[in-house]
Amino acid sequence: MPVARPETSDARVIVHVDMDCFYVQVEQRKQPELRGLPSAVVQYNEWQGGGLIAVSYEARKCGVKRSMRGDEAKAACPQIQLVQVPVARGKADLNLYRSAGSEVVSILAKSGKCERASIDEVYLDLTDAAESMLADAPPESLELIDEEVLKSHILGMNREDGDDFKESVRNWICREDADRRDKLLSCGIIIVAELRKQVLKETEFTCSAGIAHNKMLAKLASGMNKPAQQTVVPYAAVQELLSSLPIKKMKQLGGKLGTSLQTDLGVDTVGDLLQFSETKLQEHYGVNTGTWLWNIARGISGEEVQGRLLPKSHGSGKTFPGPRALKSLSTVQHWLNQLSEELSERLGSDLEQNKRIASTLTLHASAFRSKDSDSHKKFPSKSCPMRYGVTKIQEDAFNLFQAALREYMGSFGIKPQGNKLETWRITGLSVSASKIVDIPSGTSSIMRYFQSQPTVPSRSADGCVQGNVAMTASASEGCSEQRSTETQAAMPEVDTGVTYTLPNFENQDKDIDLVSEKDVVSCPSNEATDVSTQSESNKGTQTKRIGRKMNNSKEKNRGMPSIVDIFKNYNATPPSKQETQEDSTVSSASKRAKLSSSSHNSQVNQEVEESRETDWGYKTDEIDQSVFDELPVEIQRELRSFLRTNKQFNTGKSKGDGSTSSIAHYFPPLNR
DNA sequence: ACGGCTCAAACC
DNA sequence: TGGTTTGAG
Known part of the structure; x- marks a missing residue:
């Protein structure tokens, strides 16, 4: 369970971007005839028409639901177009969707700290961008507001009589007497509208977004108006939003924990949680979860947006x-x-x-x-x-x-x-x-x-x-x-x-x-x-053999660093840089974040702290000889020289600076 | 013993 | 740690 930050005033601008029925959109881009038609993506249509994994909004109107079978979908909506997930090696192959997701990420990542939350979801921390906008060109100074901005949904907004919807939105965004946090959100609204337009233009995909002061609220908001819309949660709207929200709608509470809250504590809405003291919740669910629950009941969630654009594991x-x-x-x-x-x-x-x-x-x-x-x-x-x-x-x-x-x-x-x-x-x-x-x-x-x-x-x-x-x-x-x-x-x-x-x-x-x-x-x-x-020709390669003979199976690697351990250590750089390739300047916001939150990468940070930031690199003679011996001599040589020099550029991740292109030259693409 | 296939993170 | 469990889309 994420550790909640005790801070009560959270002036971040956090965005959750959620692609609309993503797999369907990917297939529609590939097959434009499908656009606008009720359609769905199924995998393995052998058994009862296959299982639905994505349903277009047209099809949803016909009553088709996710986790129906293809046959049921046909029954509910005879005109529905069913597209099959590609199959490779006898199993579903999701690569098409994965790379489509990457397209989106690479666009969004340019705007701020970005976390790829799933194949079709992204969190953004736009605090810096919003602060800049507020300083340079605050919304109230703009004479022209984009249409997409004006279509935003603002929770708890007072609609003035006589004004139409867009006028109300414009007034809310441009009002000068607003709380600073509201003004930051207004900037967020404008930025996100622009981002979504850009995503649409460059990928042909629509998405929905939620804009709020933390991840939890942003995530809630992104799902409130779909498809292709955005929703904002001003601070003032939090209490009312949560008070009637069914507990199981909250992220992390959709499973057993949520059920336990209902049955054991009689909590049906997030608002119901407010009655319980922090210690009471801790008694039931442990210190961490208890505190976390106490906080989310109040709309508080200190979870940071991880700067991570790539998955941490691959599975098949x-x-x-x-x-x-x-x-x-x-x-x-x-x-x-x-x-x-x-x-x-x-x-x-x-x-x-x-x-x-x-x-x-x-x-x-x-x-x-x-x-x-x-x-x-x-x-x-x-x-x-x-x-x-x-x-x-x-x-x-x-x-x-x-x-x-x-x-x-x-x-x-x-x-x-x-x-x-x-x-x-x-x-x-x-x-x-x-x-x-x-x-x-x-x-x-x-x-x-x-x-x-x-x-x-x-x-x-x-x-x-x-x-x-x-x-x-x-x-x-x-x-x-x-x-x-x-x-x-x-x-x-x-x-x-x-x-x-x-x-x-x-x-x-x-x-x-x-x-x-x-x-x-x-x-x-x-x-x-x-x-x-x-x-x-791998098999017949006439390479000279180097390396230690591993003719004793009892001879384990335990205790000896392997080549990947070296890389791991190299990657455990002082936390001055986020993990993305983004060249973000260290902002006041991220400094704040560093002070107030315990990082999730605790093990990495600990290592770094223990070995002192200035002395984090391996010395060649600190590496077990057998590690080198495992490798071809040429690599040994290069590794040695790398280890010798890396301290000079130990800013962490290899930085672009043109070396990237020359690298690309060195490594021709594999054939498939 | 049908929702299939991925992912992340907490926990111990 | 590695392995298990939970939860999510």
Whole structure:
């Protein structure tokens, strides 16, 4: 739960931008014939017409609702146009929508601190811009006010008799006797109207926006008048707005906590919360949540807009409901391969576009066992250090799965023998990559090293699982004594043509050795290597091998910094700069923010504080030798020189300054 | 054991 | 920490 700021006077200008039925709009842009028609986006139309994930406003008027099935939608609204989500590798592919969302973000991010809250939602902190406008060209000085501004909804606004709506809005915005906070909001209104027009012009997407003094209120407001409108919450309107607002409408209270408030405390509206003392709420829900509740009842929320334009993790998953549940290890492996492919591809794009690498791979699965009481026990998640390259991700994911499966079965008291009819089913699989850090600029060979790991499998190896599933140092730890027969027995193969071979644990050491050598080594020393060519020939690469032999699986990485740890540390710069590429000047507002709020990046900040800001960089000799040894010598050299010089430009994120374009020259795009 | 697929964050 | 849980769109 976000820690609320005790401050009562919050003069920030916070905006929540929400795209209108976003997926539909994306499809309508692609297929303009659909514009204005009742339409919806569905995924997987095999079963009952597929599930709706976005519904146009025309279709909503016909009574079509999200979370209807395609067939129901057709019944409710026969003229409805159903568009399918693209499918790749047998699963829904959301990349189209993701990149459309990025288009929007990159426009909005120019206006102030920007947080990408979801694929189609953004928070903005426009305090600085609003203050500037108020100083330079306050609304009351403007003779012409844009039409879009005049269409704004202002909560609690007194509509004077005789005036039409737009006149009232104009008067409110331009009135000179307004509170300073209202004047800031007025500036926000004008700026946001302009931003929304710009988004429409450059992306063809409409959006709605809420403008208020904090995120909570802005979010509430953005949903009040849709589509393509904006709503403002002046300070004076807060109490009335909240007093009658159903408690479950509040963000974070839509789930169990909200239900508990209703049933345990008899709280139905946010206003009802006002009766309870802070300590009372803390008794029920703990100190943090209690204080948070006490504050939001009063419209107080100190949550900062995070300066973050990019996601902190990437995931690829699929569910296998009911009869489709996976019954064999080989089908699990098949799907993990598909999911890993997608993940790898997205990691490749992230590396290419944002120069970031992920450092942790996590596998999630859900399982059940039919005909048993304890049937739905949690299937454990497992993670391991991230290695780049499709096949490595596939191997690691599969090994993680097997480790988790063993643990899962163990918790039931497994029967190593047969039991073929006691069937386990896998109903969901997902792989995700997290702990993503920036790669510092000026380390081109490091970049190339990661890019040299193919993100998609070469044609020849595509689809089929090749011979032996090699154990890897990263994912096989912790299940080293696993017997293959156990796994085999628990997940008998039944239903696919895909063949696989179980990991050969006997020769584990050899396998690791082979894999790690082949994998670690392949970094071309010449500069003009085409990435695609390189990927194809990856296997046969005649690279000289460098690096430590990892022929002992017990030799763990624990305690030794890895290459990504170095980047992580590099990224943990003193909090003088926001995480976006924005070149924002440090404003009085952000100074204020720093003083009064405890940052969410506490761990990062702590590290920084402990190691002192002036001394945050690694010294070369502080890095474990084995870290270097893992890498091709060329990278070792570059890394060394990077570490030597980075203190001179330790302002944090690699700054643009023209080096960006030369970087782009160094890194040709991957082929898909 | 159908809403599928993502994400973030708190918690322990 | 990693893993779990919750909540959101």
